[in-house]
Amino acid sequence: MSLLNAIDVVKRFGETTILDSVSLSVDSGDFLSITGASGSGKSTLLTILGGIDKPTDGQVLIDGKDITKMKENELSILRRTTIGFVFQFFNLAPYLTVRENILLPIILSGKSQKSYSSKFEQLVEYLGIQDHVSKLPDKLSGGEQQRVAIARGLIFDPKMILMDEPTGNLDSKTGNDIMKLLKDINKNLNTTIIQVTHSEKNAQFANRIINISDGKLVETTNKGPGVDEHTA
Amino acid sequence: MNILLKHTLRSIAKSKSQALMIVFTIVIITIMLFVSFSVSDIFYNINIAEYSRVAQGADMLITSDLNGDTFSSAHVEKLLDPNDNVQSEYFLRFNSVMKTTDDSKVIIVEAVDLSEYLNNHTLEFAERWKGDTAIVSDTPYIEYYPVILGETFAKNANISAGDLIEIYVPTYDMYAKLIVLYIAKNTGIFSIGAGVNVLLDFSAIGVIGVINAVYLKFNDPGDYQKYETIFKQAYPELTIEEGNRASYAKEITMNNTLLFVAGLIFIIAVMMLIQLTSYLVISRKRMSEMIIFKASGATPLQVTFIMLVEVLIYALIGLSIGLVAGRLAMQIISSSLLSAQINIISYPFWKYVLSALIAIFVSIAACLSPILSGARKSIRELVAGAQRNIKPTNLVAFVISTVLVIGLAIMLKFITGIGVVIVSCFLIIAAGLFIYLSATPIIKFLSFLFRKLKASGGIAISTLSSFKNKSLRSITILLSTVFAFTFIVASVIDLVKLAVVPYNSRFQSDYVIVSLQKRDVAGYDRIRDSITSISEIKSVGYINFGVLMAPDNPIENLDGYINTYGARDFESVEMVCENLSSDAKERWNSTDHPVIVNSELMIKNNWQIGDTISFLPTSTDFVDYDFTFLIIGIDYSVTSYDRVMYVKITDFSMMFDSTMFLVNIDQNLSTEDEQLLFLVVRDAAENAASDDNKVGQIYALRYDEWAYSGTSDTSKGVSNLLLLLQVAIYLISVLGIINVSIVAIFDRKQELLVYKLSGMTTKNYSMFSLGEASIVAITSSFIGYILAFVINGLLPSMSALVAKYIDFGIFPRSGVFLGLLISLAFVIIWFVVSLLNNKKIHLNSINERLF
Known part of the structure; x- marks a missing residue:
């Protein structure tokens, strides 16, 4: 069974149709890039897939459960445990330290932080931010902030991470490092990743690329260079 | 329209709620400023109202201040030079009670030459008795002389023109029966709405030529000094001052205004904080505009100016509404407090201008910090956003400030x-x-x-x-x-309000019976016992009233006067003192000459419990007596006047003016039973005190009537x-x-x-x-x-x-x-x-x- 299934998803804003009967299936371990021109609806699709926004019509199933029917509290728990989010502007809580930001979903779930301490140590070391755990976000560079955001997305071992322009606010070198890291996570941790990007180059890190145009999806199967070519 | 102004107006439209909050605070500030510029007038006129009501424009008042002393109108007349053409108006004013069939009420009797008074002053009448004649007897003070009452008082006491009322006349120790000839509207001598004064002729109370106040009106203002000297020589014990006691009123006004303004400054400071917080939101929203202006080459000064224009727009809208609202507020305040003298308060141009200028200054001052901060920042700093994390507190500075504050x-x-x-x-x-x-x-x-x-x-x-x-x-x-x-x-x-807390409210009881006749303790006990014998009565205490002076105070120094009460027993003391310490009773009973002193006197004179103080008599008649007492307790009652102390009745029986019986009744009585009980108690007191058909110089009042009815509506x-x-x-x-x-919350949305x-x-x-x-x-x-x-x-x-x-x-x-x-x-x-x-x-x- 697919991890995520979007069935005939429609999204309208007034008279304008942004998504027109979009259907999509994502398997566990996929790395999917959604590309498209500005205003094509790619970010809208991502927010619908993550339960942030509701479609006008259609269904979104995660592990067979229709998230469009879920109440806000159920969605909150879903976001906390099943989906990790990473966005262009890092979006860290400014008054929490790096450590507190990463452990935020754990604290909110009421679980013991101690039981996640080894996971936390592994993650910060893996992401190379172990020296910054006591700092506040404004003391970090853009790349470091994005790594913290990724760590927060991974702390609960989510089944998938949704990302909207994860490198959009970073220089190309740092952006490339982040993409390699994500590919690594996808490969080593088997975490499903869905990213929205307008960067052709970043899209190539995925094993599936979907282009969105006039509210409809056009899938391009990608067997392309992937991480190996980019690391070269 | 200037493009920047256009832009600013559009920006304001985008921040409607916060802009409204700023305008609202400026409106309130302007109202308060405008009112504060007139508050001195209000305080002054409130204080002067009671005196002006009687003075009616007279230049000089010569009075014994209702202290019981009287003097002769004929003697005063002799001192006036006919060539100076001085107009004189004589009064005998005293506190008394009016008895009706079911109640007793406190009144101020104002006896004058009634026909002359009505000739000289225009009184408007709300009601007039249409009977044949008012005076039906040649024997004064017995019955049916005319009396005039104020409209509000008559309404509260349920009295109409033509009704008969009984007024206690202490001089003759009798109740004079009078007919209500007129009910006067609340103007002139009746201008204080809730005033309890009644106007009658000297003859109605059997007094001719004996007065305790005279008002003089001079043709030549220079005569004031001349007659001040003459009367000071002739009557050294009397008070001689301006007809409306303006100096006294000014002094009280200045103090109250000072306190009011101090309070106002704090209010404005709080309003400025509100304004600042509102503007902080607006200025954050303006961050992107500042970046654009700066990127287009605007200097910090120009950016400051652009932002200031916005604040000025708020200020102009706010102060315009504020001035109109302030003027309306003053109209309402003055008409409710000073109905008769509403025109006394003026609104010169400077009040408007100064209110407006201060409102602008306050508005700019409140918003200046975020404006300057934003204008000074570089584009990079603005783009980076505000640094809102806190730097660590300097613990040394914190400890020092804490120690300093406490120290x-x-x-x-x-x-x-x-x-x-x-x-x-x-x-x-x-x-x-x-x-x-x-x-x-x-x-x-x-x-x-x-x-x-x-x-x-x-x-x-x-x-x-x-x-x-x-x-x-x-x-x-x-x-x-x-x-x-x-x-x-x-x-x-709270402090300013103290000025209008009635003195009598310090005593706690259900009924108060005032005896003006001097008796021995056995005589007082007889009255007390006759009241106590009534089954619904729970307790009765009594205290004598007189005046002593603090040590080292010359006799003319009014500040040294202390209202002194001789209490029959400690139970009587407990009915008049607040927060007595638990050991006060034991000390009272075991000490020979104890005194319980009000907290105000203790602080003012820096006295301590255990101090022995020798007080002075107010009259040389008592110089041979020793008024030395040991302070054993403190009374914490707070009213408009608290120079008060309590001694044993046996230590003070040689000098006092009156005695008060404080009566507590069963609290479970129905209204009807309570009304009946009051009449029974009143009769019992009069019967116990009466002698040879006289009333016995005693009258009974319900507590609220006794404590509060003398409070004028201006005080209220x-x-x-x-x-x-x-x-x-x-x-x-x-x-x-x-x-x-x-x-704060909406700012943290992200x-x-x-x-x-x-x-x-x-x-x-x-x-x-x-x-x-x-x-x-x-x-x-x-x-x-x-x-x-x-x-x-x-x-x-x-x-x-x-x-x-x-x-x-x-x-x-x-x-x-x-x-x-x-x-x-x-x-x-x-x-x-x-x-x-x-x-x-x-x-x-x-x-x-x-x-």
């Missing part, structure tokens, strides 16, 4: 004179520093405690972020300041006005808290988005908001209470301004109440605003630049 507050208790002013200034600076430095460590400490209680969920998040969040620290500081300001304004108003008006002001201050404080909460994105449920969010609110509220209350403690130390100096000496205690009890109230209000407001904000947070806006 200076304690020091204030022990110093006097100019030292108080100097220490107060240092204290204010230290307190400001303390607020600034203490907020973060206290929040951090509380967060630590909360975290120990709850290590996960929404509360845990609040404990992790609160002490790093600059906005929360700002709110804590604002809330502490609002707390402190509210405390000081409420305290100052002042009290109500001040109460309104107090309520307004609480409302303004709540408004400030709401505004600050809205500003931060809250991150929490939601990380899986924060509605329950998590509620607990997070409650956690933050509790941390801020507890911290603010703590700091606010410390500030209240400091301010409390300043209050004695403030109360001394109105010649009151009050023991405020070291720890302000009202501060605890206020702290709880403000904390609760804040937690509720913060929580409600947070929940409202929660509904506005849409996660689909998450991929915007957040910080």
Whole structure:
């Protein structure tokens, strides 16, 4: 069974149709890039897939459960445990330290932080931010902030991470490092990743690329260079 | 239209709610300024109203101040030079009671030459008796002489023209039966609405030529000095002053106005804080505009100017509405307080101009800091956004400020004179520093405690972020300041209100029976016992009244006069004293010549329990007596006049003016039974006191009538006005808290988005908001209470301004109440605003630049 299934998803804003009967299936371990021109609806699709926004019509199933029917509290728990989010502007809580930001979903779930301490140590070391755990976000560079955001997305071992322009606010070198890291996570941790990007180059890190145009999806199967070519 | 102006107007339209809040605060500030410029007029006219009502434009008043002394009108007439053509008006004024079939009422009898008075003064009549004649007997003071009553008094006492009333005439120890000839409208001598004065002819009370007040009107103003000298020589014991006692009124007015203005400054300061918080939101929204202006080459000065134009627009709108509203407010205040003298208050142009100028200044001052800060920042700094994390607190500075605040507050208790002013200034600076430095460590400490209680969920998040969040620290500081300001304004108003707390309200009983005749203790006991024998009576105590003087006070120094009461027993003392210590009874009974002194006298004279004080008599007739007493207790009653003390009746039986029986009744009686009981008690007292068909110089009153009926409606008006002001201050404080909460929470929308994105449920969010609110509220209350403690130390100096000496205690009890109230209000407001904000947070806006 697919991890995520979007069935005939429609999204309208007034008279304008942004998504027109979009259907999509994502398997566990996929790395999917959604590309498209500005205003094509790619970010809208991502927010619908993550339960942030509701479609006008259609269904979104995660592990067979229709998230469009879920109440806000159920969605909150879903976001906390099943989906990790990473966005262009890092979006860290400014008054929490790096450590507190990463452990935020754990604290909110009421679980013991101690039981996640080894996971936390592994993650910060893996992401190379172990020296910054006591700092506040404004003391970090853009790349470091994005790594913290990724760590927060991974702390609960989510089944998938949704990302909207994860490198959009970073220089190309740092952006490339982040993409390699994500590919690594996808490969080593088997975490499903869905990213929205307008960067052709970043899209190539995925094993599936979907282009969105006039509210409809056009899938391009990608067997392309992937991480190996980019690391070269 | 200028393009920048156009742009500014469009910007204002985008920040409607905060712009409205700023305009609203400016309106309130302008109203308060405008009112404050006239408040002195109000206080002056309120104080002068009672005197002006009788004076009716007279230049000089010669009076014995209702102290019982009388003098001859013929003698006064002799002293007036016919060539000076001085107009004179003679009065015999005294306090008395009016008896009806079911009640007794306090009145002020004003006896004049009635026909001459009505010829010289135009009184408007609401009602007139249409009977044949008023005077039906040649025998005065027996019955049916005419009397004129004021409209409101007559209405309250349910009296109509043509009714017969009985007025007690102490000179003859009889009730004179009089017919109500006119009910006069509330103008002229009846201009004080709730006045209890009755106007009658000298002959109605059988007194011809004996007066206790004369009003003179001079043709030549220069005659004032001449006659002042003449009358001072002729009557050294009388008071000679302006007809409307203007100097006395001015003195009271100045003190009250000073206090009022002090309170006003604090109110304006709170309003400025509200304005500042509102403008902070606007200025943040303007950040992108500033970047564009700067990128287009605008200098910091130009950016400042652009932003100032916006503030000026708010100020102009606000002050325009404020001036109109202020003028209307004055109309309402003056017509309700000074109905007869409404035109006395003038509104010259300068009041409008000055109010407007100060309102503009205050508006700009309130918004200047964010404007200058924004204008000075480079484009890079603006793009990077505001740095809102807190730097670590300098612990040394924090400890120093704490020690300074406590030390200076304690020091204030022990110093006097100019030292108080100097220490107060240092204290204010230290307190400001303390607020600034203490907020973060206290929040951090509380967060630590909360975290120990709850290590996960929404509360845990609040404990992790609160002490790093600059906005929360700002709110804590604002809330502490609002707390402190509210405390000081409420305290100052309480002080001003004291001026209208009736003196008689210090005594606590259901009925008061006043005996004017001097008797021996057995005679008083007989009256007491006859009342006690009535089954519904619970207790009866009695006290003699007289006057002594504090030691070392020359006889002409009124300030040294002390109202002295000789109490029959300690039970009588307990009925008139507040908060007596538990051992006072034992000391009273075991001491030979004990005295219980009111707290005001204790503070003023720096007396202590255990001191032995020798008082002086007010008359040389008693110089051979020893008035030496041992202070054994303190009475904490607070009224408009508190120079009062209580001694044993046996130590004071040689000199007193009157005796008061304080009667407590069964509280379970029905209204009808109580009315009947009053009449029974009244009869019992009169019967026990009567002798040879005389009344026995005794009259009975219900407590409320005795304690409060002499209070004029202007006094009540002042009290109500001040109460309104107090309520307004609480409302303004709540408004400030709401505004600050809205500003802070809505400003953190993006931060809250991150929490939601990380899986924060509605329950998590509620607990997070409650956690933050509790941390801020507890911290603010703590700091606010410390500030209240400091301010409390300043209050004695403030109360001394109105010649009151009050023991405020070291720890302000009202501060605890206020702290709880403000904390609760804040937690509720913060929580409600947070929940409202929660509904506005849409996660689909998450991929915007957040910080």
